[in-house]
Amino acid sequence: MPPFLRQYLPILDWGKSYSRQSLESDLLAAVIVTIMLIPQSLAYALLAGLPAEMGLYASILPLVAYAIFGTSRALAVGPVAVVSLMTAAAVGNLGLDDPRAIALAAITLAFLSGVFLTLMGLLKLGFVANFLSHPVIAGFITASGILIATSQLKHVLGVDASGHNLIETLAHLLGSIGDTNLWTLLIGVTATAFLFWVRKGLKPFLLGAGIKPRLAEVLTKAGPVAAVVVTTVITWGLGLQDRGVAIVGAVPRGLPPLTAPSFDLDLWAALVASAVLISIIGFVESVSVAQTLAARKRQRIDPDQELIGLGTSNIAASVSGGYPVTGGFARSVVNFDAGAETPAAGAFTAVGITLAALLLTPLLFFLPKATLAATIIVAVLSLVDFSILRHAWAYSRADFFAVATTILLTLGMGVEVGVSAGVVLSIFLHLYKTSRPHVAEIGLVPGTQHFRNICRHKVLTDPTMVTLRVDESLYFANARFLEDYVYDRVVGDRNLKNVVLNFPAVNEVDLSALESLESILHRLKDMGIKLHLSEVKGPVMDRLKRSHFLDELNGRVFLSQYDAHMALSQNAEVHAAAE
Amino acid sequence: MPPFLRQYLPILDWGKSYSRQSLESDLLAAVIVTIMLIPQSLAYALLAGLPAEMGLYASILPLVAYAIFGTSRALAVGPVAVVSLMTAAAVGNLGLDDPRAIALAAITLAFLSGVFLTLMGLLKLGFVANFLSHPVIAGFITASGILIATSQLKHVLGVDASGHNLIETLAHLLGSIGDTNLWTLLIGVTATAFLFWVRKGLKPFLLGAGIKPRLAEVLTKAGPVAAVVVTTVITWGLGLQDRGVAIVGAVPRGLPPLTAPSFDLDLWAALVASAVLISIIGFVESVSVAQTLAARKRQRIDPDQELIGLGTSNIAASVSGGYPVTGGFARSVVNFDAGAETPAAGAFTAVGITLAALLLTPLLFFLPKATLAATIIVAVLSLVDFSILRHAWAYSRADFFAVATTILLTLGMGVEVGVSAGVVLSIFLHLYKTSRPHVAEIGLVPGTQHFRNICRHKVLTDPTMVTLRVDESLYFANARFLEDYVYDRVVGDRNLKNVVLNFPAVNEVDLSALESLESILHRLKDMGIKLHLSEVKGPVMDRLKRSHFLDELNGRVFLSQYDAHMALSQNAEVHAAAE
Incomplete structure (x- = not known):
C-alpha cells in the first residue's frame, strides 16, 4: 500500500485491526448519538433557516466521509449550533426569498467550505487555526450561544420576530409579545424546563432509583426524543396546529437527494468570505474537541488530515442535500463517553439517521417548532460562559479587551463582524505589545x-x-x-x-x-x-x-x-x- | 503659555528664537524649492487625473498648515508622486465622468485623509506606521515608480492609453503606438533626455565651468523650469497645438478657491479605505524622510505631532481646492541641502507658489503635457530600486517573498491591492515564523x-x-x-x-x-x-x-x-x- 494512501485514508489504518469488541462499542455509541442527533439535526436546520430535513441529510453522508478521512476516534460530525447560526447569517446576507434558492445557497456554502478545508489540508495549512486566540474563540462562542438562544425565543412565544443582532431581536420580541400564542408558550416553556431537568437532574434521579449507569446515560440522552414524542402526540391529539401552534409539517420521506452546488460565480463571490469564516471557526472548534478527547486516551490526531476529513464531509453534505457541518462538542463527548472506539461509530450513526429519514419523517408532521426551539436553547446555553471575561481581566488587559470586543461586536453586529474583529484585534494587540519591547x-x-x-x-x-x-x-x-x-x-x-x-x-x-x-x-x-x-x-x-x-x-x-x-x-x- | 499649546503648536517653540540668519537661510531654501515645485505640482496633479491648477493649490495652504503644526525643520510638504497615483486609483474606482465630481472626490479624499491623520495624532497612534515592514514599503515604492513612469508614456507619445495595471497600460500603449504624434514625441523625448542630463551631468559641468557650488545647485534645480519655458515657447511659436501636441490649456489665474469637501456619506464610504491607505503610506514616507534629515542635525521629530502636521495639511488642502499631500522625499532633501532651518521655509515656499498662481498661470497655456510627463518620468525613476529584492533574497526568504509579492501585485493589480497584500503578508509571515518557535x-x-x-x-x-x-x-x-x-x-x-x-x-x-x-x-x-x-x-x-x-x-x-x-x-x- 503506497504511504500516501495510508496518510490520506486513515480508515486503512484502524480498519485493518477492527475487532468484534470495537464493533460492539461503536454500535452502542452510535445508538446513543443517533437518539441525540435526530432532534438536534432538525432543530439546527431550522436555526439555519432551512427545511428540517436538511438537518437529517447533513447527518448522513458527511459522517461517512469523516469516517473514511478523519483521524479522530471520537469526533461526531454533523450540523452544530454555531455553524448553523453562521449559515443563517451568510445566506441571510443574500436577501433571497425563494426557499429553493436559499437551500441551494446553503448547499453551495457547504461545497465552498468543503473545498476550502480540503485545500488547506492538502497544503498542510492546519497551523492557521492557531492564529485565533483562545479567549477570542471563547468569547465568540459565548456570544453566539446568547444570539442563538434569543433567536429561538420567538418559537417559544409563537410570534414573528427576528433581527440581525441581539438588540434588534429583543426589540422585535418585545414589540410582538402581545401576540404570544399561549398553547405554544405552554409547550415551549414546559419542554425547556423538562430538558433542563433532564440535563441536570435525570441522571442522579435514575441512579438513585437503582438504574445501571449505562442505561441511565442512554435514557438521559433520550430526553429530547421524549420531549419530541410527547409534544407531537399532544399537538396531534388536541389539534393544537389549529390553535396557532407552529408545527414542522410535511418532511419528505426517503434517502437524501442527490444535489449539486451552484456554479454561479456571483453566488460564489457573495459566499466565499462566509465560507472561509465558517470553515475556520468550524475547524478550530472541531480540532480542539478532537485533541482534547484524543489526549484522554493518549492518542494523536493530525490537524492537516482533520482538515481533509472535515472538508470531504462538507463536500459530501453539498452533494446530498445538506449544509455546512463540523465536529460538535457535546455530541463528541457523548460519543466518547459512550465508548466509541473508531470513526466507524460515525458511520453507524449515519445508518441510524438514514433509518430515521426513511421511517420516522411522517411522524414529525405534528412536531411543534417550540419543542425544537427548547432543544436548541437548552443545548446552547451550555456554551455560554462569561467566566472568560473574569479570567482575562485578572490575567491581561489586552486579552480582556479582545474578548470583550468580540462578545460586544458579535452581539451587536452579528457573528461575522464579531469573530473577524476578534481575530484582527488579537493580532493587532500582539503586534502592539511586541512593538514596544522591554x-x-x-x-x-x-x-x-x-x-x-x-x-x-x-x-x-x-x-x-x-x-x-x-x-x-x-x-x-x-x-x-x-x-x-x-x-x-x-x-x-x-x-x-x-x-x-x-x-x-x-x-x-x-x-x-x-x-x-x-x-x-x-x-x-x-x-x-x-x-x-x-x-x-x-x-x-x-x-x-x-x-x-x-x-x-x-x-x-x-x-x-x-x-x-x-x-x-x-x-x-x-x-x-x-x- | 499652557504646555498643551506648545505641544500641539511647535511653531511657538521655534518661532520664539527666529533670527535674521534663519530668515535668510529659509528664504534661499524656499526659492529653490519653489522653482522645483512649480512644474512638479502641475505634473503630479495631471498624474492624479486632476486639473493642473489643483497641484498649485495643494502647494499653498497645506504648506502653511505644516509650518504651524509640523515638527520637522526640513520636510517639504505638497503633492507627491506615489500619493498622486493612489489618488488617481481611489478616484478612478468611483467611475466618475464629470470633471467637477472628480475634483470634489479628490478634495473629499484629502479631507478624510486629513481627519484620519489628525485623529491618529491626537490618539498618539503614530506607532501603527511601524506595522509596515521596510522591505514591503521599498518594494511598493519601486513598483509605484514603474507604474507612474509607464502611465506617463502616453503623454510622451501623444496617444490615448491607460489601464489599471502595468500589463493593461503597456498593451494599450502598444496598440495605439501607430497613432504616435511625432511633434509630441520629439518634445517628450528631448525633454526627458535633457532632464536626465540636468540631473546627472549639469552640476559637474557647471562646477567645471567655474560656477560657484550654490549657484550651480540653483541652476540644476531650475532644469525642469527651463524645460517648461523652452518647450512652451516652441509650442507657442510653431503653433504645435494645431499639430496635435496636447497642451495644458487655460489654467485659472488667482488665489486658491475656498472649497468644501462633500458630506455625502456614500462617497465617504467609497473613499474611506483609500483615504486610510493614502494616509498611512504618506505618513510612513514622510516620517522616514523627516527622521533621516533630523538625525543629520541631531534633532528629533515627534511622530504623533507629525500626524497632526500632515493631517492639518490635508484638511487645509481640502478647503483650498487641493488634493492629498504629504512630505516629499526629493523635495525635502533639496530643502535641507539648501539650508532650510525652520518650517518657515515651507511657508515662504507657499508664498512663492501663490505668486506663481497669481502671475504665471496665463503663461502655462501652451505648456505641452509631454514636458510635464518628462518631469514625472525623470523624478520617479529615481524611486525605482530593485536592489531590495537582492538584499531580501540574500538575507531572508520570508522578507523576499513579502517584497516580491508586493511588487508583483502592485504592478499587476494596482497600488491599493499591492500595498494591502504586502502589509497583510508581512504580518502573516511574522505570525507564521513565531508560530513554530525554536x-x-x-x-x-x-x-x-x-x-x-x-x-x-x-x-x-x-x-x-x-x-x-x-x-x-x-x-x-x-x-x-x-x-x-x-x-x-x-x-x-x-x-x-x-x-x-x-x-x-x-x-x-x-x-x-x-x-x-x-x-x-x-x-x-x-x-x-x-x-x-x-x-x-x-x-x-x-x-x-x-x-x-x-x-x-x-x-x-x-x-x-x-x-x-x-x-x-x-x-x-x-x-x-x-x-
Missing part, C-alpha cells in the same frame, strides 16, 4: 558573572559604556523603537565610547530590524561610539552573517556579556545607585 | 553552569528529567505548538519524572499560552510527571502570579537552570552523545 540597561552584579537591570539592582557600571538588553525579537513592528531608544540613550552623553546590545532574548532579526541596526551603527559611528553585540543566538548570528552588518560593525561580537564587560570596561568601575 | 532540549556543559542544546554539544543529561528551552514568547499563535512539542517529547518515555521549561527567551505569556501551559501541566500530572519552570523573567512571573497556574504547579520555579539541575538531577548523570 529594554533594560544592565550592569554587573558584583562578585558574579551575572548582569541585571541598573534600575532594579546594585550593579557595577562604567561611564564609558552602556549595555542594553533587548527583551524581544526584533522585527518590523519594533525596529524603529529600538533605533529611537538607543538614540535617546546616547545623545548628549559625552563620555560614552561603547554601546553593547545584549541579545539573549532576541530570537529573530528580520530585514527591517537589520536596517535599523545598520542605521544605529551609522549614527554611533558618526558620534565616534563603537557598537558591540553580545550573546547573539546561533540562528540570529547565521542570519546576520548573510548581510554586510558584521563587516561594517566597528565593535565586536562577544559570546557572553561578561566577556564584553572584561574587554571594554578596563578604565574605571563605578557603583551605580540602585534607584 | 525549542531546544538542553543539558549541562561539564564543569560549567552553562546549558546547551544536546543535539549540538557534549553535555550532561539525566534520563529522569528533560529540559526544554523555548526560544520565543508564548502567545496564541504558538501556544498549541508548545503543547504538541512537550507531549511528543514525553509520551512513551517511561523513566521521565521531571520536565523543566527553561524560559530566558520568553518575553510574554498571553492567556492562550497560559491555557496551553495549564493543559501541559494537567497532562503531565496525569502521567505522574512534575512540571518545573526556570529562568522566568520578572514581567512574565508577575503575570503568571495573577493566575492559578503557579498554585496548581506540581513542580517548582527555579531562578536559574543550574539550580534546577542541582535540585532535580541527584540520582544519575550520564553523558549524552553529541550528535
Whole structure:
C-alpha cells in the first residue's frame, strides 16, 4: 500500500485491526448519538433557516466521509449550533426569498467550505487555526450561544420576530409579545424546563432509583426524543396546529437527494468570505474537541488530515442535500463517553439517521417548532460562559479587551463582524505589545558573572559604556523603537565610547530590524561610539552573517556579556545607585 | 503659555528664537524649492487625473498648515508622486465622468485623509506606521515608480492609453503606438533626455565651468523650469497645438478657491479605505524622510505631532481646492541641502507658489503635457530600486517573498491591492515564523553552569528529567505548538519524572499560552510527571502570579537552570552523545 494512501485514508489504518469488541462499542455509541442527533439535526436546520430535513441529510453522508478521512476516534460530525447560526447569517446576507434558492445557497456554502478545508489540508495549512486566540474563540462562542438562544425565543412565544443582532431581536420580541400564542408558550416553556431537568437532574434521579449507569446515560440522552414524542402526540391529539401552534409539517420521506452546488460565480463571490469564516471557526472548534478527547486516551490526531476529513464531509453534505457541518462538542463527548472506539461509530450513526429519514419523517408532521426551539436553547446555553471575561481581566488587559470586543461586536453586529474583529484585534494587540519591547540597561552584579537591570539592582557600571538588553525579537513592528531608544540613550552623553546590545532574548532579526541596526551603527559611528553585540543566538548570528552588518560593525561580537564587560570596561568601575 | 499649546503648536517653540540668519537661510531654501515645485505640482496633479491648477493649490495652504503644526525643520510638504497615483486609483474606482465630481472626490479624499491623520495624532497612534515592514514599503515604492513612469508614456507619445495595471497600460500603449504624434514625441523625448542630463551631468559641468557650488545647485534645480519655458515657447511659436501636441490649456489665474469637501456619506464610504491607505503610506514616507534629515542635525521629530502636521495639511488642502499631500522625499532633501532651518521655509515656499498662481498661470497655456510627463518620468525613476529584492533574497526568504509579492501585485493589480497584500503578508509571515518557535532540549556543559542544546554539544543529561528551552514568547499563535512539542517529547518515555521549561527567551505569556501551559501541566500530572519552570523573567512571573497556574504547579520555579539541575538531577548523570 503506497504511504500516501495510508496518510490520506486513515480508515486503512484502524480498519485493518477492527475487532468484534470495537464493533460492539461503536454500535452502542452510535445508538446513543443517533437518539441525540435526530432532534438536534432538525432543530439546527431550522436555526439555519432551512427545511428540517436538511438537518437529517447533513447527518448522513458527511459522517461517512469523516469516517473514511478523519483521524479522530471520537469526533461526531454533523450540523452544530454555531455553524448553523453562521449559515443563517451568510445566506441571510443574500436577501433571497425563494426557499429553493436559499437551500441551494446553503448547499453551495457547504461545497465552498468543503473545498476550502480540503485545500488547506492538502497544503498542510492546519497551523492557521492557531492564529485565533483562545479567549477570542471563547468569547465568540459565548456570544453566539446568547444570539442563538434569543433567536429561538420567538418559537417559544409563537410570534414573528427576528433581527440581525441581539438588540434588534429583543426589540422585535418585545414589540410582538402581545401576540404570544399561549398553547405554544405552554409547550415551549414546559419542554425547556423538562430538558433542563433532564440535563441536570435525570441522571442522579435514575441512579438513585437503582438504574445501571449505562442505561441511565442512554435514557438521559433520550430526553429530547421524549420531549419530541410527547409534544407531537399532544399537538396531534388536541389539534393544537389549529390553535396557532407552529408545527414542522410535511418532511419528505426517503434517502437524501442527490444535489449539486451552484456554479454561479456571483453566488460564489457573495459566499466565499462566509465560507472561509465558517470553515475556520468550524475547524478550530472541531480540532480542539478532537485533541482534547484524543489526549484522554493518549492518542494523536493530525490537524492537516482533520482538515481533509472535515472538508470531504462538507463536500459530501453539498452533494446530498445538506449544509455546512463540523465536529460538535457535546455530541463528541457523548460519543466518547459512550465508548466509541473508531470513526466507524460515525458511520453507524449515519445508518441510524438514514433509518430515521426513511421511517420516522411522517411522524414529525405534528412536531411543534417550540419543542425544537427548547432543544436548541437548552443545548446552547451550555456554551455560554462569561467566566472568560473574569479570567482575562485578572490575567491581561489586552486579552480582556479582545474578548470583550468580540462578545460586544458579535452581539451587536452579528457573528461575522464579531469573530473577524476578534481575530484582527488579537493580532493587532500582539503586534502592539511586541512593538514596544522591554529594554533594560544592565550592569554587573558584583562578585558574579551575572548582569541585571541598573534600575532594579546594585550593579557595577562604567561611564564609558552602556549595555542594553533587548527583551524581544526584533522585527518590523519594533525596529524603529529600538533605533529611537538607543538614540535617546546616547545623545548628549559625552563620555560614552561603547554601546553593547545584549541579545539573549532576541530570537529573530528580520530585514527591517537589520536596517535599523545598520542605521544605529551609522549614527554611533558618526558620534565616534563603537557598537558591540553580545550573546547573539546561533540562528540570529547565521542570519546576520548573510548581510554586510558584521563587516561594517566597528565593535565586536562577544559570546557572553561578561566577556564584553572584561574587554571594554578596563578604565574605571563605578557603583551605580540602585534607584 | 499652557504646555498643551506648545505641544500641539511647535511653531511657538521655534518661532520664539527666529533670527535674521534663519530668515535668510529659509528664504534661499524656499526659492529653490519653489522653482522645483512649480512644474512638479502641475505634473503630479495631471498624474492624479486632476486639473493642473489643483497641484498649485495643494502647494499653498497645506504648506502653511505644516509650518504651524509640523515638527520637522526640513520636510517639504505638497503633492507627491506615489500619493498622486493612489489618488488617481481611489478616484478612478468611483467611475466618475464629470470633471467637477472628480475634483470634489479628490478634495473629499484629502479631507478624510486629513481627519484620519489628525485623529491618529491626537490618539498618539503614530506607532501603527511601524506595522509596515521596510522591505514591503521599498518594494511598493519601486513598483509605484514603474507604474507612474509607464502611465506617463502616453503623454510622451501623444496617444490615448491607460489601464489599471502595468500589463493593461503597456498593451494599450502598444496598440495605439501607430497613432504616435511625432511633434509630441520629439518634445517628450528631448525633454526627458535633457532632464536626465540636468540631473546627472549639469552640476559637474557647471562646477567645471567655474560656477560657484550654490549657484550651480540653483541652476540644476531650475532644469525642469527651463524645460517648461523652452518647450512652451516652441509650442507657442510653431503653433504645435494645431499639430496635435496636447497642451495644458487655460489654467485659472488667482488665489486658491475656498472649497468644501462633500458630506455625502456614500462617497465617504467609497473613499474611506483609500483615504486610510493614502494616509498611512504618506505618513510612513514622510516620517522616514523627516527622521533621516533630523538625525543629520541631531534633532528629533515627534511622530504623533507629525500626524497632526500632515493631517492639518490635508484638511487645509481640502478647503483650498487641493488634493492629498504629504512630505516629499526629493523635495525635502533639496530643502535641507539648501539650508532650510525652520518650517518657515515651507511657508515662504507657499508664498512663492501663490505668486506663481497669481502671475504665471496665463503663461502655462501652451505648456505641452509631454514636458510635464518628462518631469514625472525623470523624478520617479529615481524611486525605482530593485536592489531590495537582492538584499531580501540574500538575507531572508520570508522578507523576499513579502517584497516580491508586493511588487508583483502592485504592478499587476494596482497600488491599493499591492500595498494591502504586502502589509497583510508581512504580518502573516511574522505570525507564521513565531508560530513554530525554536525549542531546544538542553543539558549541562561539564564543569560549567552553562546549558546547551544536546543535539549540538557534549553535555550532561539525566534520563529522569528533560529540559526544554523555548526560544520565543508564548502567545496564541504558538501556544498549541508548545503543547504538541512537550507531549511528543514525553509520551512513551517511561523513566521521565521531571520536565523543566527553561524560559530566558520568553518575553510574554498571553492567556492562550497560559491555557496551553495549564493543559501541559494537567497532562503531565496525569502521567505522574512534575512540571518545573526556570529562568522566568520578572514581567512574565508577575503575570503568571495573577493566575492559578503557579498554585496548581506540581513542580517548582527555579531562578536559574543550574539550580534546577542541582535540585532535580541527584540520582544519575550520564553523558549524552553529541550528535
